[in-house]
Amino acid sequence: MTGPKIDIGSFWLPKQSSTIAPSIDFAWDVVLWTCIIFFFLLMVPTFYFVVKYKRKKETEVTSAIDHSTKIEVVWTVLPLVILIALFFVGLAPWVNASVAPANAIEVQVTAQKWNWSFRYPNGTTSPGKLVVPKGKPVRLVMSATDVLHSFWVPEFRVKQDAIPGVYTSLWFEATQLGTYTVQCTEYCGGPEGDVAPDKPGGHSDMLATVEVVDEQKYKDFLESGGEDKSIPIAERGKKLFQQWGCNACHSLDGSKLAGPTFKGLFGREEELADGSKVKVDENYLKESILVPTAKVVKGYPPIMPVFQGQLKDPQIEAIIAFVKEQK
Amino acid sequence: MSVAVPGAGTEKHEHGHGSPPGSNYWNAEKGLWSWLTTVDHKRIGIMYLISTLIAFSLGGFFALLLRLELLTPRKTIMSPAMYNQAFTLHGAIMVFLFIIPSIPGALGNFFLPIMIGAKDVAFPKLNLLSLYLYWTGALFTLGSLVAGGLETGWTFYVPYSSTTSGAVIMVTFGVFVAGFSSILTGLNFIVTIHKLRAPGVSWYRLPLFLWATYSTSVVQILATPVLAITLLLLIFERAFHIGIFDPALGGDAVLFQHFFWFYSHPAVYIMILPGFGLISELIAVHAKRKIFGYKAIAFSSVAIALIGFLVWGHHMFVAGQSEMAATIFSFLTFLVAIPTGVKLFNWISTLWRSSITYSTPMVYAIAFLFLFAIGGLTGLFLGMLAVDVHLHDTYFVVAHFHYVMMGGTVFAFVGALHHWWPKITGRMFNEKLGRISGIVMFIGFNMTFFTQFILGSRGMPRRYYNYLDQFQPLHQFSTVGSWVIGLAFLIVLYNLATSLKSGAKAPDNPWGGMSLEWQTETPPPTENFRVTPKVTHGPYDYSNDPNATGASDS
Numbered sequence: 001m002t003g004p005k006i007d008i009g010s011f012w013l014p015k016q017s018s019t020i021a022p023s024i025d026f027a028w029d030v031v032l033w034t035c036i037i038f039f040f041l042l043m044v045p046t047f048y049f050v051v052k053y054k055r056k057k058e059t060e061v062t063s064a065i066d067h068s069t070k071i072e073v074v075w076t077v078l079p080l081v082i083l084i085a086l087f088f089v090g091l092a093p094w095v096n097a098s099v100a101p102a103n104a105i106e107v108q109v110t111a112q113k114w115n116w117s118f119r120y121p122n123g124t125t126s127p128g129k130l131v132v133p134k135g136k137p138v139r140l141v142m143s144a145t146d147v148l149h150s151f152w153v154p155e156f157r158v159k160q161d162a163i164p165g166v167y168t169s170l171w172f173e174a175t176q177l178g179t180y181t182v183q184c185t186e187y188c189g190g191p192e193g194d195v196a197p198d199k200p201g202g203h204s205d206m207l208a209t210v211e212v213v214d215e216q217k218y219k220d221f222l223e224s225g226g227e228d229k230s231i232p233i234a235e236r237g238k239k240l241f242q243q244w245g246c247n248a249c250h251s252l253d254g255s256k257l258a259g260p261t262f263k264g265l266f267g268r269e270e271e272l273a274d275g276s277k278v279k280v281d282e283n284y285l286k287e288s289i290l291v292p293t294a295k296v297v298k299g300y301p302p303i304m305p306v307f308q309g310q311l312k313d314p315q316i317e318a319i320i321a322f323v324k325e326q327k
Numbered sequence: 328m329s330v331a332v333p334g335a336g337t338e339k340h341e342h343g344h345g346s347p348p349g350s351n352y353w354n355a356e357k358g359l360w361s362w363l364t365t366v367d368h369k370r371i372g373i374m375y376l377i378s379t380l381i382a383f384s385l386g387g388f389f390a391l392l393l394r395l396e397l398l399t400p401r402k403t404i405m406s407p408a409m410y411n412q413a414f415t416l417h418g419a420i421m422v423f424l425f426i427i428p429s430i431p432g433a434l435g436n437f438f439l440p441i442m443i444g445a446k447d448v449a450f451p452k453l454n455l456l457s458l459y460l461y462w463t464g465a466l467f468t469l470g471s472l473v474a475g476g477l478e479t480g481w482t483f484y485v486p487y488s489s490t491t492s493g494a495v496i497m498v499t500f501g502v503f504v505a506g507f508s509s510i511l512t513g514l515n516f517i518v519t520i521h522k523l524r525a526p527g528v529s530w531y532r533l534p535l536f537l538w539a540t541y542s543t544s545v546v547q548i549l550a551t552p553v554l555a556i557t558l559l560l561l562i563f564e565r566a567f568h569i570g571i572f573d574p575a576l577g578g579d580a581v582l583f584q585h586f587f588w589f590y591s592h593p594a595v596y597i598m599i600l601p602g603f604g605l606i607s608e609l610i611a612v613h614a615k616r617k618i619f620g621y622k623a624i625a626f627s628s629v630a631i632a633l634i635g636f637l638v639w640g641h642h643m644f645v646a647g648q649s650e651m652a653a654t655i656f657s658f659l660t661f662l663v664a665i666p667t668g669v670k671l672f673n674w675i676s677t678l679w680r681s682s683i684t685y686s687t688p689m690v691y692a693i694a695f696l697f698l699f700a701i702g703g704l705t706g707l708f709l710g711m712l713a714v715d716v717h718l719h720d721t722y723f724v725v726a727h728f729h730y731v732m733m734g735g736t737v738f739a740f741v742g743a744l745h746h747w748w749p750k751i752t753g754r755m756f757n758e759k760l761g762r763i764s765g766i767v768m769f770i771g772f773n774m775t776f777f778t779q780f781i782l783g784s785r786g787m788p789r790r791y792y793n794y795l796d797q798f799q800p801l802h803q804f805s806t807v808g809s810w811v812i813g814l815a816f817l818i819v820l821y822n823l824a825t826s827l828k829s830g831a832k833a834p835d836n837p838w839g840g841m842s843l844e845w846q847t848e849t850p851p852p853t854e855n856f857r858v859t860p861k862v863t864h865g866p867y868d869y870s871n872d873p874n875a876t877g878a879s880d881s
């Protein structure tokens with residue numbers, strides 16, 4: 001099967017893939033079997049009575065016994081004890097799941113219609129894909145920019161709403177290498193009007209992937225800034241151009257926005273604010289992106305944000321490749 | 328023997344004592360106008376019945392559309408925008424226009440005064456006002472269909488609802504108005520039960536349906552104003568940007584959820600308690616046995632109504648409330664299970680040494696016990712903090728509350744509709760067809776919704792238009808089940824409709840019931856009893872009088 005999927009572990013539940021999953025599943029098993037037993041305790045007498053006391057003649061005399069204090073106390077107190085026990089069985093793993101270990105890797109999660117983006121302490125930002133090392137606790141600090149969303153990985157048994165204006169958090173420690181699916185579980189609307197049958201439907205397609213990798217791959221990921229090398233480099237550059245909001249100030253069609261257009265930029269002779277001239281090559285582009293104030297183009301205010309420390313080398317390369325294509 | 332009852336308070340009745348013999352509430356007056364201006368609780372009940380059944384058909388129609396769309400993991404018949412509107416309207420119609428008003432408005436109105444030997448409710452004109460408020464609310468709610476639609480979900484969560492372009496103000500205003508209908512009906516019932524009981528109808532001789540209705544009324548009066556305030560604030564938020572809920576305006580999104588569930592959890596009991604009451608009637612009458620644990624059942628309704636106010640936070644375990652709050656809400660949630668369990672135990676014990684007919688109402692009552700047991704027990708999963716985190720907002724929750732609301736309340740309602748149909752219409756329905764409808768509905772229901780427990784625990788979130796391919800077989804099975812449910816309702820409709828034309832004339836007391844509604848004529852005269860009844864025994868004293876053909880107005 002292609003596309004996102006959830007690995008099913010037992011009849012009822014997905015595969016256990018986090019450290020807290022087994023304890024939560026233990027609580028599940030306890031309540032499941034309690035319910036099955038109680039269900040039969042209720043239904044066996046019901047159907048037994050229904051068959052046994054089927055009316056045979058209209059004048060049948062029925063019992064006048066209308067209460068029994070003894071049995072009523074039993075069926076009040078006994079369930080009470082069981083219920084309190086269930087409460088504690090459900091509480092214990094939850095307390096555990098509520099308190100993140102102090103050494104957890106902290107990842108900022110931003111939810112918005114209809115995508116997830118993950119930002120690591122070193123500035124690496126990864127849209128739609130959360131990469132985590134196996135066997136290390138990870139704490140997600142979440143917020144939303146528009147409406148409520150909710151982050152859920154069934155195999156990890158964790159879920160938490162992302163709320164605009166507030167930070168919420170959850171943590172997990174993945175125990176199995178592999179790819180998992182994040183589903184949004186707080187309704188967040190959909191596109192207006194009709195869409196083609198294979199197009200995303202909004203809330204139900206607000207998915208992301210979690211990739212659980214080994215320590216080395218995780219390090220590589222952080223260094224590469226989360227670039228997926230399997231996608232053609234210029235295409236990645238285009239994605240970054242949109243994701244990082246360059247398109248707010250730079251056009252591709254020659255029109256002038258807050259910054260110069262990228263159309264025909266590569267190889268152009270650019271006049272700078274101090275009157276000197278420079279030929280646009282890879283080095284100039286890299287410098288202009290990382291430290292825009294080093295060489296300010298004539299006729300433009302120096303308002304471009306600094307991307308030093310945010311964009312990694314492979315990302316700069318991708319953007320440069322993309323700029324080169326804008327002939 | 329005839330002691331004057333306070334009657335219908337100070338309201339003047341055109342048809343007080345002594346409507347002509349042979350006349351009944353149907354033929355006492357004629358013409359549409361006589362219905363629209365009636366203050367007869369029975370006629371108001373009938374109008375509620377018809378209105379809520381129309382709402383149910385509409386809500387059911389949307390449900391069938393939703394299930395059809397979910398036949399395939401991608402687009403099947405409608406756009407995501409339409410799907411989102413369909414589930415919003417399905418929920419809003421079923422909750423606010425069907426399940427909350429149905430049993431109190433239709434069956435409560437019709438039978439409450441009769442069951443206590445009164446001529447009408449305490450405030451008959453107020454009762455008519457309730458109906459008109461309900462209609463007004465319904466018009467606004469359904470008006471959204473032509474006014475741009477609504478896609479917020481029936482829960483109206485902010486900031487989605489405060490920022491969407493949908494017809495939020497229109498629908499919330501409709502729900503707001505319908506809420507007043509609910510408040511006034513509750514008020515009317517409470518006063519009626521306190522003030523208008525016929526001689527001999529002590530509190531412990533009230534049929535259990537009335538204890539349940541009484542408890543429901545208390546919740547309606549106390550909780551509904553909170554909903555009204557919440558919806559009003561939401562309207563202000565949208566219209567004037569007051570900034571109470573929308574974080575972009577400095578508000579708090581979670582506050583809305585607190586307000587909303589402070590009403591809507593107790594509202595769950597507004598929806599289920601009347602169903603509990605009906606089951607007590609169905610089981611006692613169709614098993615001809617004195618109810619086991621009368622007081623326990625009566626007070627468990629009151630207990631559920633009270634504890635029900637303290638558990639709203641269990642809807643918000645992953646919504647960012649404090650850990651302390653979540654822990655307390657979880658604990659209190661488990662406590663609600665006690666009075667609920669007590670009811671089940673007592674109903675089942677009532678079957679012990681009884682005389683059970685396999686009549687249509689009994690078939691529905693047994694189905695109720697089965698389905699409600701599942702609905703109640705699966706609530707325990709959701710009360711457990713760690714387990715709820717996994718299950719929250721999945722199909723498991725959808726299945727759970729359909730087992731409670733539909734497997735519980737709707738099955739009780741349909742059973743009671745058959746139970747009282749002869750009394751209401753004067754006609755008998757086809758028993759065999761009735762039983763078949765119950766069994767078909769039971770099968771279809773389990774196909775549709777048991778499947779959804781499995782879907783949910785395996786990872787299927789609710790309110791999804793598209794879904795992962797792996798869930799398709801279960802979704803398809805569930806959709807086929809929804810067709811079986813649809814078929815069952817067509818059978819019910821056919822059976823009841825044809826009974827009006829060709830059904831046998833109903834005797835006054837077809838099931839041998841002991842409570843007061845069976846002691847008057849069928850259909851009842853406008854003043855309910857030609858002679859004010861004097862009650863000398865409880866509503867379920869079957870074993871005193873095995874022939875049980877009613878002698879309570881001796």
Ligand SMILES: [Cu+2]
Pocket residue numbers: 591592595639641642
């Ligand atoms: Cu609730």
